Amino acid sequence: MTNLDELCINALRFLSIDAVEKARSGHPGAPMGMAVMAYTLWHKHLRHDPHEPGWPDRDRFVLSAGHASALLYSLLHLYGYPMPLEELQKFRQLGSMTPGHPEYDPDTGVETTTGPLGQGFANAVGMAIVERWLAARFNKPGFNIVDHYTYVMASDGDMMEGVTSEAASLAGSLGLNNLICLYDDNNISIEGSTDVTFTEDVGARFRAYGWHVIGPIDGLDADSVDMALNRAKSIKDKPVLIVCTTCIGYGSPGKAGTASAHGEPLGPEEVTLTRHNLGWKWGPFEVPPEARDQFSLVKEQGRLARKQWQAMIEDYAMQYPDDAGRYFRQIEGNLPQGWEESLENIEKDLVKPMATREASGVVLNALAQTVDNLMGGSADLAPSNKTIMKGAGDFNRQDYNGRNLHFGVREHAMGAIANGMCLHGGVIPYVGTFLIFYDYMRPPVRLAALMGLGVIYVYTHDSIGLGEDGPTHQPVEQLMGLRLVPGVVTLRPADGFETLEAWKVALKRRHGPTALVLTRQKLPVIDTATGEKRAVDKGAYVLWQSGKEPELLIMASGSEVNLALEAGRQLKDKGIESSVISMPSWELFNIQPQDYRDSVLPPGITRRISVEAGRSLGWQRYTGTEGVNIAVDKFGASAPWEQVYQSLGINVDNIVKAALKMFPAGDC
Amino acid sequence: MTNLDELCINALRFLSIDAVEKARSGHPGAPMGMAVMAYTLWHKHLRHDPHEPGWPDRDRFVLSAGHASALLYSLLHLYGYPMPLEELQKFRQLGSMTPGHPEYDPDTGVETTTGPLGQGFANAVGMAIVERWLAARFNKPGFNIVDHYTYVMASDGDMMEGVTSEAASLAGSLGLNNLICLYDDNNISIEGSTDVTFTEDVGARFRAYGWHVIGPIDGLDADSVDMALNRAKSIKDKPVLIVCTTCIGYGSPGKAGTASAHGEPLGPEEVTLTRHNLGWKWGPFEVPPEARDQFSLVKEQGRLARKQWQAMIEDYAMQYPDDAGRYFRQIEGNLPQGWEESLENIEKDLVKPMATREASGVVLNALAQTVDNLMGGSADLAPSNKTIMKGAGDFNRQDYNGRNLHFGVREHAMGAIANGMCLHGGVIPYVGTFLIFYDYMRPPVRLAALMGLGVIYVYTHDSIGLGEDGPTHQPVEQLMGLRLVPGVVTLRPADGFETLEAWKVALKRRHGPTALVLTRQKLPVIDTATGEKRAVDKGAYVLWQSGKEPELLIMASGSEVNLALEAGRQLKDKGIESSVISMPSWELFNIQPQDYRDSVLPPGITRRISVEAGRSLGWQRYTGTEGVNIAVDKFGASAPWEQVYQSLGINVDNIVKAALKMFPAGDC
Numbered sequence A, B: 001m002t003n004l005d006e007l008c009i010n011a012l013r014f015l016s017i018d019a020v021e022k023a024r025s026g027h028p029g030a031p032m033g034m035a036v037m038a039y040t041l042w043h044k045h046l047r048h049d050p051h052e053p054g055w056p057d058r059d060r061f062v063l064s065a066g067h068a069s070a071l072l073y074s075l076l077h078l079y080g081y082p083m084p085l086e087e088l089q090k091f092r093q094l095g096s097m098t099p100g101h102p103e104y105d106p107d108t109g110v111e112t113t114t115g116p117l118g119q120g121f122a123n124a125v126g127m128a129i130v131e132r133w134l135a136a137r138f139n140k141p142g143f144n145i146v147d148h149y150t151y152v153m154a155s156d157g158d159m160m161e162g163v164t165s166e167a168a169s170l171a172g173s174l175g176l177n178n179l180i181c182l183y184d185d186n187n188i189s190i191e192g193s194t195d196v197t198f199t200e201d202v203g204a205r206f207r208a209y210g211w212h213v214i215g216p217i218d219g220l221d222a223d224s225v226d227m228a229l230n231r232a233k234s235i236k237d238k239p240v241l242i243v244c245t246t247c248i249g250y251g252s253p254g255k256a257g258t259a260s261a262h263g264e265p266l267g268p269e270e271v272t273l274t275r276h277n278l279g280w281k282w283g284p285f286e287v288p289p290e291a292r293d294q295f296s297l298v299k300e301q302g303r304l305a306r307k308q309w310q311a312m313i314e315d316y317a318m319q320y321p322d323d324a325g326r327y328f329r330q331i332e333g334n335l336p337q338g339w340e341e342s343l344e345n346i347e348k349d350l351v352k353p354m355a356t357r358e359a360s361g362v363v364l365n366a367l368a369q370t371v372d373n374l375m376g377g378s379a380d381l382a383p384s385n386k387t388i389m390k391g392a393g394d395f396n397r398q399d400y401n402g403r404n405l406h407f408g409v410r411e412h413a414m415g416a417i418a419n420g421m422c423l424h425g426g427v428i429p430y431v432g433t434f435l436i437f438y439d440y441m442r443p444p445v446r447l448a449a450l451m452g453l454g455v456i457y458v459y460t461h462d463s464i465g466l467g468e469d470g471p472t473h474q475p476v477e478q479l480m481g482l483r484l485v486p487g488v489v490t491l492r493p494a495d496g497f498e499t500l501e502a503w504k505v506a507l508k509r510r511h512g513p514t515a516l517v518l519t520r521q522k523l524p525v526i527d528t529a530t531g532e533k534r535a536v537d538k539g540a541y542v543l544w545q546s547g548k549e550p551e552l553l554i555m556a557s558g559s560e561v562n563l564a565l566e567a568g569r570q571l572k573d574k575g576i577e578s579s580v581i582s583m584p585s586w587e588l589f590n591i592q593p594q595d596y597r598d599s600v601l602p603p604g605i606t607r608r609i610s611v612e613a614g615r616s617l618g619w620q621r622y623t624g625t626e627g628v629n630i631a632v633d634k635f636g637a638s639a640p641w642e643q644v645y646q647s648l649g650i651n652v653d654n655i656v657k658a659a660l661k662m663f664p665a666g667d668c
Helices: A003-023 A029-044 A066-078 A085-089 A119-138 A156-160 A162-174 A202-209 A222-234 A268-277 A289-319 A321-332 A341-350 A356-370 A411-424 A435-451 A464-469 A478-484 A496-508 A558-573 A586-590 A594-600 A641-647 A652-662 B003-023 B029-044 B066-078 B085-089 B119-138 B156-160 B162-174 B202-209 B222-234 B268-278 B289-319 B321-332 B341-350 B356-370 B411-424 B435-451 B464-469 B478-484 B496-508 B558-573 B586-590 B594-600 B641-647 B652-662
Strands: A060-063 A150-155 A179-185 A212-218 A240-245 A374-378 A404-406 A428-434 A456-460 A489-491 A514-517 A541-545 A552-556 A578-582 A608-611 A628-630 B060-063 B150-155 B179-185 B212-218 B240-245 B374-378 B404-406 B428-434 B456-460 B489-491 B514-517 B541-545 B552-556 B578-582 B608-611 B628-630
Touching: A003 A029, A003 A066, A003 A085, A003 A268, A003 A289, A029 A066, A029 A150, A029 A179, A029 A222, A029 A289, A060 A066, A060 A119, A066 A085, A066 A150, A066 A289, A119 A150, A119 A162, A119 A179, A119 A321, A119 A411, A119 A435, A150 A156, A156 A162, A156 A179, A162 A202, A162 A411, A162 B162, A179 A222, A202 A212, A202 A240, A202 B202, A212 A222, A222 A240, A289 A321, A341 A356, A341 A496, A356 A374, A356 A456, A356 A496, A374 A411, A374 A456, A411 A428, A411 A435, A428 A435, A435 A456, A435 A478, A435 A514, A435 B435, A464 A641, A478 A489, A478 A514, A478 B478, A489 A496, A489 A586, A496 A514, A541 A558, A541 A594, A552 A558, A552 A652, A558 A578, A558 A608, A558 A652, A586 A594, A608 A652, A628 A652, B003 B029, B003 B066, B003 B085, B003 B268, B003 B289, B029 B066, B029 B150, B029 B179, B029 B222, B029 B289, B060 B066, B060 B119, B066 B085, B066 B150, B066 B289, B119 B150, B119 B162, B119 B179, B119 B321, B119 B411, B119 B435, B150 B156, B156 B162, B156 B179, B162 B202, B162 B411, B179 B222, B202 B212, B202 B240, B212 B222, B222 B240, B289 B321, B341 B356, B341 B496, B356 B374, B356 B456, B356 B496, B374 B411, B374 B456, B411 B428, B411 B435, B428 B435, B435 B456, B435 B478, B435 B514, B464 B641, B478 B489, B478 B514, B489 B496, B489 B586, B496 B514, B541 B558, B541 B594, B552 B558, B552 B652, B558 B578, B558 B608, B558 B652, B586 B594, B608 B652, B628 B652
Parallel strands: A060 A150, A150 A179, A179 A240, A212 A240, A374 A404, A374 A428, A428 A456, A456 A514, A489 A514, A552 A578, A552 A608, A608 A628, B060 B150, B150 B179, B179 B240, B212 B240, B374 B404, B374 B428, B428 B456, B456 B514, B489 B514, B552 B578, B552 B608, B608 B628
Antiparallel strands: A541 A578, B541 B578
């Protein structure tokens, strides 16, 4: 470690300290402890070009310990990304580029949103998966156009979270040799020493997962970190964990090695003492010119590397124009031409009674033919979720060319890995499980929405209609739960046709997540008898109307639409004119123009019934407080599904009865 | 293994097979593979008395692989628990005692609800914690009145779930020597062999956690299992994992060792072949008399063991009457006399501006003085959650006498461990984290509700009011998400006083979970100026009314109540009479008599505004479709909290403006 290196490392530390100090809020300890690791990685190993943050073959850098955000912003600033010093001075302020935890921004080099611990680690596994897949697909002899590492820096907290365990176990099983994790082992967490709660041997744990483990090394010594990274890159068959022993708040005489360095500013006095202790003679936000020069050096190296790659890919495009065309289309996130038309062939296969999960499987397999970068799988429920693309091969350590992923019983990691896949770019990821297990993967779904990632969730077994497996497996609150997450579009189709339309919506939505909510049980084809288009993309539409002047609206989604329709018909026989509305997606409906919404739900009709095998809470938005909500407001039961439906009152009779009550005798 | 043992083992297998076959639904493969393990454990090791399923010093048996429910019901039936054969014949039918996955029933010996994988394993850790704590508290020389094991049977799926990793790591750190896990290592999961997704060395992983690991042993050989269990019980400083190599669907010629044995009946033909193969000559649901006798033998041993314990505890009660009194009060789940009165002293400490998390810390510490079995902690956020009971000691491997738990950054395991603590009996568990991280622990909260467990959740930093940490840490949909779970009571108090009342509600609710939703930021004392009681226990109450004939209702919860109140006052100055309603708990309000609800929300007043720093979806239940919801329907932002509130429009001005719009000029 040269004096110049040390100067640069301290520049990172003090920019971070100063940002936290100015904000009077933040986490100084982690940046101070991780600065050596970060500097060594960025300076000697990370292949990136700050002029072109989006260069597809750049190494990915994930700061899983997102609370160390000030360190990331300092790195971005000093290495010449579009991250001005003023933004560091506005750390954690409204509208700044430097929020409390890193937020995905491809233009400034922030590869993913982190903070909720463990997410970044699992994102990195997803990035590494896509890199291996693209490499297997596109590299040719002499043309390693896809050949980069994913580096992730993780803290004790990341290592304690279950999502990390799940992702690490899968990464080991897959032998992802392009994934390197620097583990900041500082033995401190917020409640103090990790002695009480975290005495495990993390290195041994990762060896058990099938990782190559280096260390513990001195994470405060740049040469040790450099050697470890060189060694890591020489490992050709496994992901690598480098255990780096460090010290939280390194350099602070009063707070180093203590939990108090973690989550609050050091305070002016301690900052002064730290400056003195580390021999730092520059003022707040000052960077010595020698350090700036040193950082610029790497920037130039990065530009050269990128230009070399650019030259290579141009040659590649000459020799392999088709591959190059596909590569760029996939990397740019464009859908292949004709994908939508190709679905017309399967419409006939959907005009029969079938579970919507079955219909989804049919649509997925048709899509898989044209959308050549659709890649996904299930958390060990593929045969039930119908998520297998036949003939598309499995992605495994023997063959990275397949598109079917097997996540194991790891829903949380699956969600976070899908985010990483999307973030890397090049594929359209989908993941499947039972709707109830959305509960196991809420955090990554939320982060997909926050980042605007086009992940597709295939949630089957969507209600008490799951039947015998019982209340532990029957979702009641999960459907409404999805609707609560800002930015998620949830679709619950009513039959095969609506499922087809729902998949189209999902595929087109490349800047936000889409959840498909599908039945286990068989459903009839909804016979509208009008021949009109099913306006699934508008979120809700009038499916059937018994007369010109309906006096009642019956709204339903998914498996309850056919009940609503039958009730409407029975009511017509009793002289009540109604309109039956299929509402596959609230989010899509709510953004329609007012006149469309009013045409579906005429404001003058206040007699309203909702039917959905999930919680009623929320439906009052459409039915008003005077409406009736036929819903499931308690846990389900283990029995054949028809009996569960009957016992919980989700049936045609109850809809009819509720409607009749709205029309006192003689009123109709 | 004697012939008689084999007969008994096959009796377990075929009862399970027959139950699944009759139901035409279920999981035969796991019971067939695990029968040897289960029989050996129950026959030679498990200390229990089927006549007294609630015997407090019984060993606990947790079937984490809940899909093997038929095995559990077969065990309960054959060992003489109140589980008649007819119930096995009604497996997975409506209203039976034998639902698809085991559901907690203390009367029949079902120790916990399992099925969602990993939950049972973590429950077992919670049970073991309470056993160690009670032993440390109550055992005396010569009186080991608390001295039992917790046994858990887990599958590959359990081992893949992150929650198991979290719980196992904590159990290792705590050195829980009373916890023994039998791991059914059969290399098969639903998508097929575990080769693709789960190649890790589970034994090595658990060694890394600090467990003692035995095996792999032959899990199909009773003697091997017996020896391993004897060895496990000789380990005095660590939890023990026994890796048992087994075969899913053992005995089925056509399906053994394949995924097809997992989740569907074998089918009549395969059942016949299996009977032949295992030499089973009895008919469906028939149990050979010799086997019945053998099972009864153990039942008698259990009764004797329990009687010995009974005699011991009677002696204990003579020598240590105070301890015995406390022990029984705690085990029976009764609160100590005078706990509520003791809180009167702290009221004065709450009449000042403070964050409700601070108030919660004050209340908790007062409660800790009298409620001597309040036990809990945080997922590494205790200083922020204010969840430490001062002077109550830490629970750690050096001293199991403490009441403060440190869960590490493991929210999911924390929730599931709290369930196990409650299930064991003897303590009142509470757990804390930021409200956003409820997302990391949704499954155990749901299971607490399903089981009716009195776990208390302390969720702080409950909105965008969290400020600088930004949108990754600011809950938006979590508060409504809690309200969606049937059986959870959620309370969001508005100041210190309401926080005190909320804690009282939580403590009294011993048969269902309660979530306390608390602010990070300081709140003013709500000055009602009426001196009336704060009816937090009724869920909602009129806080303030500007005149006798209000024309407008303003409803709010928690940190928004003071905004509503201020808006009400400003509106009065503008000539608008309003009623301001504090709504700390929807669930409690909804169960009040209609006349109370109408007194709070008079049906005649249709001008209604809700104010809450969370999603609006759901509020229409109270405001109707014509009301205004001042809410947060998108993700937050990183900035000082006052600015975030302003930028998202959660302020007095917006309430006033919304109200004025409801009164066209001249209308008031």
